[in-house]
Amino acid sequence: MSNLEPTSGKRIALPVRVEPKVFFANERTFLSWLNFTVVLGGLAMGLLNFGDRVGRISAILFTVIAMSVMMYALYTFHWRADKIRNREAAAYDDRVGPTMLCVFLLGAVIVNFYLRLDYN
Secondary structure, three states: OOOOOOOOOOOOOOOOOOOHHHHHHHHHHHHHHHHHHHHHHHHHHHHHHHOOHHHHHHHHHHHHHHHHHHHHHHHHHHHHHHHHHOOOOOOOOOOOHHHHHHHHHHHHHHHHHHHHHHHO
């Protein structure tokens, strides 16, 4: 038998090369989330400046949601960047963020409709 036979239980460590496009994809995703929060914040500012009492309440809700999404996006960006920099194997997909964003936005719109119907 030759010395080139594989041994069981022995692992070979190979260096992992991280492409620069992975860092840019993370940054692009972060900027996409921030773009959405700026649009949502602009909607909130419009409601705040040109709305009545119900508009102001809705503006507060949308502003809180926009600020929360900004903080979540920043946390996710740094978490992913740290995992990429350390070359750790992790699930980089985000299943919680978009779902919670939709739930919170739906709740804010339902509150807005309820207050609008109750106000009139």
